[in-house]
Amino acid sequence: MHDPDLLLQTTPSVRRRLDLERPVERDVLEECLDLAVHAPNGSNTQPYRFLFVDDADRRAALADIYRAAMADFVARPRTDAAEDNVDRSGEAQQRIARSVAHLAEHLHEVPVLCVPLVAGRTDGAGAGAHADRTSAFWQANRWGSVIPALWSFMLALRSRGLGSAWTTLTLVREREVAEVLDIPFEKWMQVGLFPIAHTIGTDFRPTPRRPAAEMMRWNAFRGD
Numbered sequence: 642m643h644d645p646d647l648l649l650q651t652t653p654s655v656r657r658r659l660d661l662e663r664p665v666e667r668d669v670l671e672e673c674l675d676l677a678v679h680a681p682n683g684s685n686t687q688p689y690r691f692l693f694v695d696d697a698d699r700r701a702a703l704a705d706i707y708r709a710a711m712a713d714f715v716a717r718p719r720t721d722a723a724e725d726n727v728d729r730s731g732e733a734q735q736r737i738a739r740s741v742a743h744l745a746e747h748l749h750e751v752p753v754l755c756v757p758l759v760a761g762r763t764d765g766a767g768a769g770a771h772a773d774r775t776s777a778f779w780q781a782n783r784w785g786s787v788i789p790a791l792w793s794f795m796l797a798l799r800s801r802g803l804g805s806a807w808t809t810l811t812l813v814r815e816r817e818v819a820e821v822l823d824i825p826f827e828k829w830m831q832v833g834l835f836p837i838a839h840t841i842g843t844d845f846r847p848t849p850r851r852p853a854a855e856m857m858r859w860n861a862f863r864g865d
């Protein structure tokens with residue numbers, strides 16, 4: 642992991658090169674998660690679960706929810722927020738758009754769908770001790786207690802010839818996903834939906850990004 646090129650090859654989202662024909666063994670997922678659980682998490686309580694779905698009917702139901710959520714998202718009211726004003730005219734953005742459409746179309750065919758969960762809701766819709774914990778502190782604490790493990794898991798997948806893509810669209814219809822998977826909605830918050838498959842080939846090109854220098858500020862925040 643000291644080789645930066647290796648990291649660049651392993652971080653791109655895998656959508657079009659998920660192998661829809663080859664099954665994913667449960668053992669390899671457990672092996673990857675065994676590596677991932679060593680990630681930092683709040684007070685070392687590991688307040689997360691990784692719910693893997695390989696049942697065809699439930700995968701089909703999740704894929705339908707994903708596609709409906711995507712339609713909701715596309716039709717949302719636009720604001721001046723950056724995410725509402727993405728310029729899709731460039732080649733890189735068009736590649737991403739084609740890739741996103743491909744995943745939506747084939748999601749039910751992906752051998753395993755994973756829904757990671759974190760204990761305690763931060764949206765005020767929860768029950769029990771976490772019901773009122775909606776501040777930025779509690780949000781950072783909850784999300785920060787699952788995302789490092791999840792990212793480690795995704796890198797572990799890539800080290801074993803499997804791939805995934807971070808998706809959050811199903812959270813637009815989170816309660817429907819909870820119903821399909823018997824998740825106690827008031828206690829467990831979903832992080833997203835992660836398609837998992839062996840990859841077709843392993844030579845991945847990184848998506849262009851703005852360079853680090855544009856993102857760095859020193860000593861005090863300036864600009865935007």
Ligand SMILES: Cc1cc2nc3c(=O)[nH]c(=O)nc-3n(C[C@H](O)[C@H](O)[C@H](O)COP(=O)(O)O)c2cc1C
Binds near residue numbers: 741808809811
């Ligand atoms: C928080 C978050 C939410 C995302 N949601 C989706 C999604 O719902 N569907 C999807 O196809 N990709 C989703 N992505 C993947 C991004 O589109 C992708 O990371 C970005 O286009 C850059 O491409 P790359 O990951 O291949 O470098 C999401 C990524 C993040 C980090």
